[in-house]
Amino acid sequence: MKVAKFGGSSVANAEQFRKVANIVTADPERKFVVVSAPGKRFKEDTKMTDLLILLAKKVIEEDVYEGVLAQVVARYDEIVTDLGLPRDILDVISSNLQQIIDTYADQPERLMDALKASGEDNNAKLMAHYLRHLGHEAHYVNPKDAGIFVTDEPGNAQILPQSYEQIAKLKERSGILVIPGFFGYSLSGHVVTFPRGGSDITGSIIAAGVHATLYENFTDVDSIYCVNPSIVENPCQLRELTYREMRELSYAGFSVFHDEALQPVYKLGIPVCVKNTNNPDAPGTFIVATRDHRHQPVAGIASDTGFCSINISKYLMNREIGFGRRLLQILEDEGISYEHTPSGIDNMSVILREEQLAGDVERRVLERIEKELQVDEVSIERDLALIMVVGEGMERSVGIAAKATAAFARANINIEMINQGSSEVSMMFGVKADAVERAVRALYEVYF
CATH class of the missing domain: 3.30.2130.10 (VC0802-like)
Structure with missing residues (x-):
C-alpha cells in the first residue's frame, strides 16, 4: 500500500485535479490520498489558505467578511464547474464555512484553526466526489474518523501516540480513501492545525499508521535539488537523501518537504519519494534510512x-x-x-x-x-x-x-x-x- 500526498500546486484547479486522478488510479497500490488546500493557479494568485486566514481576520475584527467568503467559494466553484461535477457539493462547502463562522465567531484561535483547516477539508470532499464521478470507489474520510487525534495547541498540533492504533484500521476499508491534510482533532473535539505546510505531516502520519510500503509526496518539481534553483541555475538533482539529511535541509530552508514530517516514517523506516504531479514518470527523489555517500559526501x-x-x-x-x-x-x-x-x-x-x-x-x-x-x-x-x-x-x-x-x-x-x-x-x-x-x-x- 502507498500513501500519496498532493500539495497545493497539485490541486490548484480542475486541470490539476485531472492529473491527480490519473496518477491515483494508475496504481492500485495508491489506496490513501492526502490533499492540501488549493494552491496558486498562477504566479500572482492567492493561495486558498491565505484567503481563509484573511476571512478569519475579517470575522475576528468584526469587519465585513462576505466578499472574502465569496472569493473562497468561487475558487471551489471554478473547480466544480470545470470538472462538470453536480453543483450540490458547493452548497455543502458554503454551509460548512458559514457554520464554522457561526460556531467560533467569539473564539478567535478556534475560528482561525477551523477556517484554515477547511481548505484541505473541502478540497478532500471535492477530490473524493470527482473520483466517484469518474466511476471509482472513493471515500472522503474526516481526520476524526481516521483517528488523527492531536494536542490542543492551535496552529502547532502534535500527533498523540494513541492515534496510530486507530489509523491502522483504515486498512480494513475498501476503495480509495481521501483524507484532508494539515489538521486533526483534539480529545475535546476541536479542529487543531499542524504548523503551516502540515499536509506533509498528515501524509507521514497516515503512512506510519497503515505501515505503507511507500509515502509519495507529490509537488511541482521533478526532484529535490541540492540547492535552491532560484539561486543557482540548473543545480544537481538528488536521487537519494537520508532522513537525517532531509530533516536538516528542510529546517534550513528547503520548502519542498516539511521538516516535522519525517518523524513518523523515520521510526518505521518507510521510504519517502518526492515526485512531480506534472511529470509523474520522473523518478523523483527517495528519502531513505541510508545511502551510498562515497562519491557525494555533501547532499x-x-x-x-x-x-x-x-x-x-x-x-x-x-x-x-x-x-x-x-x-x-x-x-x-x-x-x-x-x-x-x-x-x-x-x-x-x-x-x-x-x-x-x-x-x-x-x-x-x-x-x-x-x-x-x-x-x-x-x-x-x-x-x-x-x-x-x-x-x-x-x-x-x-x-x-x-x-x-x-x-x-x-x-x-x-x-x-x-x-x-x-x-x-x-x-x-x-x-x-x-x-x-x-x-x-x-x-x-x-x-x-
Missing part, C-alpha cells in the same frame, strides 16, 4: 534569512554555574525559541528569528540579561542569514570545512558564525543577509 546546501544574534560577554563566564540555564530562562519567559547557542569561555551567542524581538520584547530581554546576569557586554547583531551544508558523508571526508572557508574567502564574504553539531551531519555558517546568495553559489562551486 545539499540550504539557506534562510531573518535571523539575529544576541551576543553576550562576561569575564569568567565558564566558571559561573547555571549561566546558560538562566539566560535561556529569560528567553523562555518571553516565549522566544532559539536556533543555536555557539559559545566560548567568556562569551555566548544566541541565534534566533529576528521577528521574535518585535515591539517591546527586545528592550525587556536586554534589560533582564544586563540586570540578572550582570554581564560585561550585551549587543544584538541583525540581518543575519544561516547557511547549512548537509551530508552524512562529511564525517568521513577530509577537507570539507576547509573547502567552505576557502570558498568564502575567494568570494570576499566574512563569516559571522560557524557551528557544527557533534553528529557532523551538517555545518552551519552565519553571514550577512546581503551576502547569502553569493555565499551559496560559492559553496555550490566547491561541492558540486
Whole structure:
C-alpha cells in the first residue's frame, strides 16, 4: 500500500485535479490520498489558505467578511464547474464555512484553526466526489474518523501516540480513501492545525499508521535539488537523501518537504519519494534510512534569512554555574525559541528569528540579561542569514570545512558564525543577509 500526498500546486484547479486522478488510479497500490488546500493557479494568485486566514481576520475584527467568503467559494466553484461535477457539493462547502463562522465567531484561535483547516477539508470532499464521478470507489474520510487525534495547541498540533492504533484500521476499508491534510482533532473535539505546510505531516502520519510500503509526496518539481534553483541555475538533482539529511535541509530552508514530517516514517523506516504531479514518470527523489555517500559526501546546501544574534560577554563566564540555564530562562519567559547557542569561555551567542524581538520584547530581554546576569557586554547583531551544508558523508571526508572557508574567502564574504553539531551531519555558517546568495553559489562551486 502507498500513501500519496498532493500539495497545493497539485490541486490548484480542475486541470490539476485531472492529473491527480490519473496518477491515483494508475496504481492500485495508491489506496490513501492526502490533499492540501488549493494552491496558486498562477504566479500572482492567492493561495486558498491565505484567503481563509484573511476571512478569519475579517470575522475576528468584526469587519465585513462576505466578499472574502465569496472569493473562497468561487475558487471551489471554478473547480466544480470545470470538472462538470453536480453543483450540490458547493452548497455543502458554503454551509460548512458559514457554520464554522457561526460556531467560533467569539473564539478567535478556534475560528482561525477551523477556517484554515477547511481548505484541505473541502478540497478532500471535492477530490473524493470527482473520483466517484469518474466511476471509482472513493471515500472522503474526516481526520476524526481516521483517528488523527492531536494536542490542543492551535496552529502547532502534535500527533498523540494513541492515534496510530486507530489509523491502522483504515486498512480494513475498501476503495480509495481521501483524507484532508494539515489538521486533526483534539480529545475535546476541536479542529487543531499542524504548523503551516502540515499536509506533509498528515501524509507521514497516515503512512506510519497503515505501515505503507511507500509515502509519495507529490509537488511541482521533478526532484529535490541540492540547492535552491532560484539561486543557482540548473543545480544537481538528488536521487537519494537520508532522513537525517532531509530533516536538516528542510529546517534550513528547503520548502519542498516539511521538516516535522519525517518523524513518523523515520521510526518505521518507510521510504519517502518526492515526485512531480506534472511529470509523474520522473523518478523523483527517495528519502531513505541510508545511502551510498562515497562519491557525494555533501547532499545539499540550504539557506534562510531573518535571523539575529544576541551576543553576550562576561569575564569568567565558564566558571559561573547555571549561566546558560538562566539566560535561556529569560528567553523562555518571553516565549522566544532559539536556533543555536555557539559559545566560548567568556562569551555566548544566541541565534534566533529576528521577528521574535518585535515591539517591546527586545528592550525587556536586554534589560533582564544586563540586570540578572550582570554581564560585561550585551549587543544584538541583525540581518543575519544561516547557511547549512548537509551530508552524512562529511564525517568521513577530509577537507570539507576547509573547502567552505576557502570558498568564502575567494568570494570576499566574512563569516559571522560557524557551528557544527557533534553528529557532523551538517555545518552551519552565519553571514550577512546581503551576502547569502553569493555565499551559496560559492559553496555550490566547491561541492558540486
